[in-house]
Amino acid sequence: MLIHKINTGFFLAVIAFLVAYSVFDPLSWWVYLIPLALWFIITGLGSAFVQWGYHVKSLNRGEKSGNKIAITFDDGPTSETIKVLELLSKYDAKATFFCIGKQIEKHPDIFKQIIDGGHIVGNHTFNHLPEMGFYSTDKILAEIVKTDELVSRNGLQLKLFRPPYGVTNPNMAKALKRTGHAVIGWNIRSLDTVINDENHILKRITTRLAPGSIILLHDTSQKTVNVLEQLLILLKEQNLKAVAVNELLNIPAYEE
Ligand SMILES: [Zn+2]
Structure with a gap:
């Protein structure tokens, strides 16, 4: 779980930031879908292409x-x-x-x-x-x-x-x-x-x-x-x- 962990960590941080931001300036619910969708796309591609070294080196x-x-x-x-x-x-x-x-x-x-x-x-x-x-x-x-x-x-x-x-x-x-x-x-x-x-x-x-x-x-x-x-x-x-x-x-x- 090499790049996979970095990817997941990064997008969790982005979502945490958005949640913190929304305390001061409320965001629409769909804003949270953007990082989630990106996470799914990257994980899907990383799983399909072994040469990315996404899950295993x-x-x-x-x-x-x-x-x-x-x-x-x-x-x-x-x-x-x-x-x-x-x-x-x-x-x-x-x-x-x-x-x-x-x-x-x-x-x-x-x-x-x-x-x-x-x-x-x-x-x-x-x-x-x-x-x-x-x-x-x-x-x-x-x-x-x-x-x-x-x-x-x-x-x-x-x-x-x-x-x-x-x-x-x-x-x-x-x-x-x-x-x-x-x-x-x-x-x-x-x-x-x-x-x-x-x-x-x-x-x-x-x-x-x-x-x-x-x-x-x-x-x-x-x-x-x-x-x-x-x-x-x-x-x-x-x-x-x-x-x-x-x-x-x-x-x-x-x-x-
Ligand atoms: Zn085969």
Whole structure:
């Protein structure tokens, strides 16, 4: 609850000031609605964009010096992941996969292939529920821990977490304080699940691309596989190296 606390404190102070002022010069009731509405708008936007660091501190990019960038894939493993892994191997690139627990249960062999390929895996909750923004701390905690426990059977204690849809709230902040995961955001959202035109998706990435970038993609469609190959060719041309986020950010990916 970083910026959230400052925001709430500020608007409470504004309302307190208005109340004090109204003792001397009565104000209309709607004057109080202005700071209240602003608080709601800022809190709503802050909850929707993890990279703001509104409720939880998130890591959104690496060092601008050097030639490293990180490609991240959310929502797998799926059957498309195999093609993603083949391309990464072909172009000698490493990536980070934020996996959904129930998808790991569905595709345990593909999940193992990710790890065997030298890539990094992170926690993306067990069910990836859109309504998680309204969950209690305990329910969010259960969603995170269930995936951690599943992966620990592969001998890995996950340290990295990415919130579904990039949505955070005070309860998620409390849950993450208990689990101790580092929250990984992004600074390039490809919108590969929303946009249909592959060239458009690629352009969204390449116009923003710079050393230190963290790119958000999804290993869930052939469209993204096609975009990935074009991106990997371009990285080679620009002498940029795709590494896993732990290397880009110089943090541990797993509990030792
Ligand atoms: Zn997701």
